[in-house]
Amino acid sequence: MNIHARPVVTPQAEETLEDLADSLAIPESTYEKAAGSYKSLGDFLNRPASSIRQFDPQVHVQGSFGLGTVIPPSSDAEDYDVDAVCEFRKLTKSQTTQQNLKKLLGNEMFAYARERKMSKPVVEHRRCWRLEYADGAQFHMDVTPGLLNGIEQRALLKAHGLDDRFAETAIAITDIDHHAYGIVSADWPRSNPRGYLKWFVSRMEVIFEERKRELIRKGIRAGTEPIPVYAVRTPLQSAVMILKRHRDIMFVSRSDERPISIILTTLAAHAYNGEAKISEGLFSILNGMDRFIVRNADGSYLVANPSDPTENFADKWRKHPERAAAFFEWLEQARHDFTHASELSNKQLITEILAKSVGGGVADDVRKRSAARLGAPAVLTSGLVRNEAEARRAPPRIEGDRRNA
Incomplete structure (x- = not known):
């Protein structure tokens, strides 16, 4: 288990992460x-x-x-x-x-x-x-x-x-x-x-209910109508979205090894501690998610399904040890990339660094949102970063958060 100190996140980095989450929200x-x-x-x-x-x-x-x-x-x-x-x-x-x-x-x-x-x-x-x-x-x-x-x-x-x-x-x-x-x-x-x-x-219950009430107060949702989960975005949901995109870009040419979404989502929800800011939630997750992977006596890994603890989401890691290695490789890279970006105060530089991790198209949208905060025109990159250019040539992704296909 690795213990990592949480970085001091600059206000500029916090705003950039918020813009990144907004850019990824469908x-x-x-x-x-x-x-x-x-x-x-x-x-x-x-x-x-x-x-x-x-x-x-x-x-x-x-x-x-x-x-x-x-x-x-x-x-x-x-x-x-x-x-x-x-x-x-x-x-x-x-x-x-x-x-x-x-x-x-x-x-x-x-x-x-x-x-x-x-x-x-x-x-x-x-x-x-x-x-x-x-x-x-x-x-x-x-x-x-x-x-x-x-x-x-x-x-x-x-x-x-x-x-x-x-x-x-x-x-x-x-x-x-x-x-x-x-x-x-x-x-x-x-x-x-x-x-x-x-x-x-349940892993985000307090802030989830707070944000539901906020939607009702603002008149965005009627209090008498059930509010779907997708309409209430919490730091946990935003962090999962950011980490999934980082994973997609990192494994664009190694799709067979790409950590599956259900493992990322489960470990992220375990490690989330109800933080109110995206950066705080993101780093709680990055610093703690590997603590919820059990290493069995025979060397195999267990990521139990919380709704059915007899199911192991990491069962294929035994037959494909390269997938376990890929997960830990991704986790270390994500820790490095987001820690580096979070400690900077120049928004343009923060976005340039994140562009390599989340794709140039998303980064350009982040720039536009950042410029809109300041009322200034956005300066876009001259083209896509290499990884996103590769992603656009990649075969379609058919893997979802559940393993149905």
Whole structure:
């Protein structure tokens, strides 16, 4: 475990980090467009003619769109990855197989795509079905079928002496590679996206509630309406967004080794201590996130899923030790880059340094925001930094905060 002193962050660096977080925040209209897409699918699955209506299918979002930590794609070649779950609430594991459940959802999604005259085919992945939207939309939606599994999950966690606070919303999901995929079995892969969201919000609960009240006070949101998580941006969410973009740029030519978002998000939420400023939250996270990685006696690593402690988000590190090495390499580089930038007082220099870590396009937007604070014209860079230029030539990213595909 490395102990790092928190740097003294200059006011100029604090403002630059705030501008950086604002530059990475996607428009609320994009969230609403994604929400409209999975609501539309949910309505379709419950229409009178639906072949699965009797099973009470309920669609809800998961992953970074649910957590409010989405960042824009690094290039026009990439899509927003919208992850959703379709829960069959009136069907059980004793009544079907994973394979049949997957087929039931797939048949309806094909029908949905035909009715909506979607030009791209529905594609099957390991755990989910993918809806590809028109090119201009720049997003696809991965929908994983699942069954309610809260009672079984609570019993499993209690038997192992593990935390079962979030077990109520657990689901059983499908996986083509699972040994019992084609047979009726009590043994299904597990997931708990709603439990994970509840845990994530609990890690920022005080400031999250404060900022919700602020939105209501300012009249931005009505007090009688439920306010979605994505509409309330906290330092934890901002820090996760910044670190994800830093990771994307650093691993643009090594995508197979890139630390997955669910590991970054989980460790960041563990290390966050309710700080009110982005810089304070960012450095609490950078300084402390590796403390929540367990090194087992056999040398393997454990990053437990807080909503299902029997799941190890770092399970693939055993087979691919280069991914573990890449995570620690990234962490040290992020500590260096943000510490260096935070101690400077020249905004132009701070932004130039950050441009190498987050991409020239984002850095130029930060310059514009900084200039707007001062009422002066922004001075833009002559071109993209090398890493972002590479990112624009990179293949599309399909990895989201959940591991569905």
